[in-house]
Amino acid sequence: MALCPGLCGAAELDRAIVYLKEADGTRIETATLAGPAESYLVVLNDAVFSDHFLSMWPFRCIESAEKTWCHVPYPYDVQGGISEDLTDLEYDFLFVWNGKANYGIDMWNGVFSRLEAGGAGLVGRMQEMNMNLLAVPPTAGELRPIREVDLAEADPDSHWLPRMVIR
Secondary structure (H helix, E strand, O other): OOOOOOOOOOOEEEEEEEEEEOOOOOEEEEEEEEEEHHHOEEEEOOOOOEEEEEOOEEEEEEEOOOEEEEEOOOOOOOOOOOOOOOHHHHHOOOEEEEEOOOOOOOOOOEEEEEEEEEOOEEEEEEEEEOHHHHHOOOOOOOOOOOOHHHOEEOOHHHOOOOEEEEO
């Protein structure tokens, strides 16, 4: 698959792989993207995710010895396409992390990956956010309620999976 600048505005995606990267560079194949760019399909990699029932909600999670990262499906409508604007793709890969010793889930520990063209694909810079802001549906006509003011640049050295790469 040709990625940004080729992916952005491309008519057809062959197949792209979404990786979360550990600080040491180890990649975890998290998902694949396929289909037409205007209505692509995200398929999570079942081999790395396990099912968890946290705080009375089902989550698909990736685990390490110390952290659990859970995928948070965006619950509201989006435009659903890939173009020069990568926001819909960013909303497809929302996560919330938790310490292994913690019970339940703390939506305050939200992760948003700000995507941009990099090398032969897209690279996501980790942003921290309070995922609780998604508890209330956006107002009519508002497709993207996460604003710049809701995001804070994360210190990559303080997180297990500080980068996302799509190739």
